[in-house]
Amino acid sequence: MRLANVDLNLLVTLQALLRERSVTRAAARLGVSQPAVSAALGRLRRHFDDELLTRVGNSYVLTPLAAQLVERTDLAVTNVRQVFSAQPHFDPAVSEREFVVAMSDYSLTMLGDALSGLVEERAPGVRLHIQQLVSADVNHAAEALRTLDAMVLPHGFLRDLPCLDLYTDDWVCLVSADNERVGEKLTPDLLAELSWVFTFHRPTAYTPADWKMRALGIEPNVRVVAEWFVALPLLVRGTDRIALIQRGLVDRLDGMDGLRVLECPFEPDPLVMALWWHPMNSHDPAHRWLRGMVAEAAERVG
Known part of the structure; x- marks a missing residue:
């Protein structure tokens, strides 16, 4: 197939049809007439030799081929936009570009306020x-970062990708103030006895402190798993549970009443x-500006 023979306008229509699964909704999304989208769907069906959308009752469903095309089409549209939005210079004062950054709720709590304020001030x-940063983004980071501008993640998960160090934090333990099993200090034996709240608990989704604890022979009794760090106080308060939490997050969270923060009885890696x-974004002037904004926001973390 020769790319020169393909009408790239069909790519945007294909994305709308795959996402909306309706000619009417796709037309509304694109801001064009329904007959125009119907005609484009006919051209797409001839190109792929596939119906793409088939009626089942009162709605349409994707054919197996169309289902395969959803993520590929999103990626293709993103890449085309990046190609045609590239400029030799970036003027934040007049730009209307969108930057997509994936973060955990912890990173958002630490950086979000400063970063959003800087962007609003410098580039209205x-x-x-x-x-939200999800496990799939981390597991397939090289692919995910083709559509994301960046992700905020600690060292230890990714390699062979460019990065910019932002700040350092450490881990502490969180217990309920009325947990009578815990005295002034924690011990490794007590860590093995208590019930744990973990953030992420899969082979490819864990925190470095979790890994370090197991490496020391401490096997935690995980009773609750939540994929939000800011939920930890709610899941620990008034229970016998324990959790590992970032010290910086503790300093920024409200609603810490009824909780105690204790030092870990081992030395978790910071x-x-x-x-x-x-790497394709390394020399993009707009992306360099974004990295500068994130770095400046990180300077305010301390």
Whole structure:
């Protein structure tokens, strides 16, 4: 197939049809007439030799081929936009570009306020889209970073990708103030006896402190798993549970009444937080500006 023979306008229509699964909704999304989208769907069906959308009752469903095309189409549209939005210079004062950065709720708590404030101040037309960092992004970071501008993640998970160190944090233990099993200090034996609240608990989703604890022979009794760090106080308060939490997050969270923060009875490796991106963005002037904004926000963390 020769790319020169393909109408790239069909790519945007294909994305809308795959996402909306309706000619009417796709037309509304694109801001064009329904007959125009119907005609484009006909061209797409001839190109792929596939119906793409088939009626089941009162709605349409994707064919197996169309289901395969959803993520590929999103990636293709993103890449095309990046190609045609590239400029030799970036002027944040007049730009209307959108930057998509993936963060955990912890990173958002630490950086979000400063970063959003800086972007609004320096680039009033720029949109900052902060989305939840999920395990799939980390497991397939090189692919995810083709559509994300960057992700904030500690060292220890990714390699062979460019990054910028932001700040360092460490771990402490969180227990309820009325937990009578815990005295003034924690011991390794007590860590093995107590019930734990973990953030992430899968082979490819864990925190460095979790790994260090197991490496020391401490096997935690995990009773609750939550994929939000800011939920830890709610899940520990008034129980016999214990959790590992970042010291910086403790300093920024409200609602810490009824809780005690104790030093770990082992030395967890510190968190070295970093901004990661795809090499294709390394020399993009707009992306360099974004990295500068994140770095400046990180300077305010301390």
